[in-house]
Amino acid sequence: MKAANASGRSLKDVLAALEPELSEMVIGRPTDSPLQESFDAKRVMHSGVGGFPLPRGEWQSHWQAALTNPGTGAGRSAYIHIPFCQRKCSYCGFFQNFCQEELETAYIDRLIAELKMSADKPYQSSNPMNAIFLGGGTPSALSPANISRLLKAIHDYLPLTNDCEVTLEGRVHDLIPAKMEAWFADGVNRVSLGVQSFNTKVRQAAGRIDSREVVMERLRALAAYNQVAVIVDLIYGLPYQTPEVWREDLNALKALPLDGWDLYQLNLWENSDMKKAIDAGRIPPAATTQEQAGMFGAARNRLDGWPVNQISVCHWGKTGRERNLYNHMSQKGCVMLPFGAGAGGRLDDALIMLERDIKQYMGRMDRDEKPIMMMLSLHPLTDIHDAVKHQIKQGYLDIAGLAAQFDPRLTELNALLAIWEERGLVARQPEIARLTTAGQFWYVNLTQSVLECINAMLQGEWSWEKQKVAAQG
Ligand code: SF4
Missing domain, CATH: 3.80.30.20 (tm_1862 like domain)
Incomplete structure (x- = not known):
């Protein structure tokens, strides 16, 4: 059996103690119109908690x-x-x-x-x-x-x-x-x-x-x-x-x-x-x-x-x-080989981006060199992140399955799902939680919050990402 949550605090307590503004960003707000009002905006462009750049x-x-x-x-x-x-x-x-x-x-x-x-x-x-x-x-x-x-x-x-x-x-x-x-x-x-x-x-x-x-x-x-x-x-x-x-x-x-x-x-x-x-x-x-x-x-x-x-x-x-x-x-995070100017891909242990500028790309190909523009090592929890991202994109979350496959501490995520169920973002069934229409519209925000909670629970660091995604109100 693994030790308790690596952050030293239960997820339920952490979520309950969030400042109001942060709480609205991470778990959304209680409302009678969850589709329109759970969140103000998409808080990241693509959900993820990144890897680590490898030296050039x-x-x-x-x-x-x-x-x-x-x-x-x-x-x-x-x-x-x-x-x-x-x-x-x-x-x-x-x-x-x-x-x-x-x-x-x-x-x-x-x-x-x-x-x-x-x-x-x-x-x-x-x-x-x-x-x-x-x-x-x-x-x-x-x-x-x-x-x-x-x-x-x-x-x-x-x-x-x-x-x-x-x-x-x-x-x-x-x-x-x-x-x-x-x-x-x-x-x-x-x-x-x-x-x-x-x-x-x-x-x-x-x-x-x-x-x-x-x-x-x-x-x-x-x-x-x-x-x-x-x-x-x-x-x-x-x-x-x-x-x-x-x-x-x-x-x-x-x-x-x-x-x-x-x-x-x-x-x-x-x-x-x-x-x-x-x-x-x-x-x-x-x-x-x-x-x-x-x-x-x-x-x-x-x-x-x-x-x-x-x-x-x-x-x-x-x-x-x-x-x-x-x-x-x-x-699902399968290996994806990239080819061409601006292509992105994934190896077994790294993310890879190729040169975007067409002239640079062609010049490097003429020197017989794979035109790599960036490489990131995968996050240590990538397998869990991929499983979560894939499930939510498919419109569900299977916490028991994730806990059985990866780490029993993941069952704490039920605290988050209980709030989202109350707020109309998920509907819990005996074995899985399904995203409602509102949950599907806000799936990027839900995914980002789940990933951040997982990192905190398994690695001990709480951090919340917010980007300016788009200019519409
Ligand atoms: S202009 Fe942009 S959006 Fe339109 S086809 Fe080209 S890459 Fe796609």
Whole structure:
């Protein structure tokens, strides 16, 4: 049996003694409207309690050492980054480069070289990949010739499982036969499209090109090939996206031949073109966090009445074709090999980020060097953190299971769940606690609080993180 809680104080006592402001941030406030009012805002962008930066001088040797052994094979994926976009979306907070034909071809040359560089090393060759994710940026922006070269290289240099999920992210504007047929010919089996809204005015204010009619027509054309799972992302809280427009957006999900969708909350970045346009009065304000909560609640109510499967707190599957495997694996903390400028990944014992600047990335590839920009060793409690993050993303928390698997002191988390149950954020069942609609909307805050409590209970240090996540009220 382990010693008592490492902080020397029970979680229940610590939570009861929090100053009112801190208490509202960590456990939320008591209210009759938990969906809208439990918290003021998302308190972190992505929940987590980080790792520890490794000294720059060790990055290459750490990577090279990792490559020499097969590592764990319990589910593997690769993330491949395409840092180009045709146009900049007005809400974007992570734009890299506009498309340029010559630069694109030069970049794909280096990306293929990067895949090849470690292809014969045990870490890359011994365990098959269950999922490949081509993200961006806009991978669909690549020319048919370049995407074909890249997909062939993926098959040549990465071992893939027979049922490997190969996702390509993109824009509806790129759904033209020459491109789609290139994707199908070389093994893409899932296409994930950032639609954001079907409403033409909302789309235009967000910097998207095509009208509602074109979007609907192109999605139908993609689905008609019957070659890939068709997934769309919608964002709620955009300027001009009234409750009626949001209802129409949801109705379009039902009407179209889709396999699944994500519903994301708008994060209005301080330096985004959208924020500048709002501040200058050129477009109406984005929804407040409270209004976003109402939109999420409306979506949950609507989708609960449809024969669809909620796969996570923000993802739904409409047909059996959608597996959402890559996202599941990354939430679970599986090994993810990164390739490309700005790609992030995970080794058995470290997090890794690659050079974001395309010129720097290409220069370092030309020197035959994995273009590592940052490496962090994993937190000692990473396995527990991953299990918690994965469970909450799936909409539940199994404290007894976590305590049995990792540490009996975790049962103290029941003190937190009891408060959240009273406040309408979770509903406790005999064996697990399920997130209510309010709990699902606030899942990032709930996750962060659970992780911080775990660190305190098992390592003895209480610390609470607060970031300025987005500019909406
Ligand atoms: S497609 Fe993505 S990366 Fe490109 S501008 Fe739009 S939001 Fe930014």
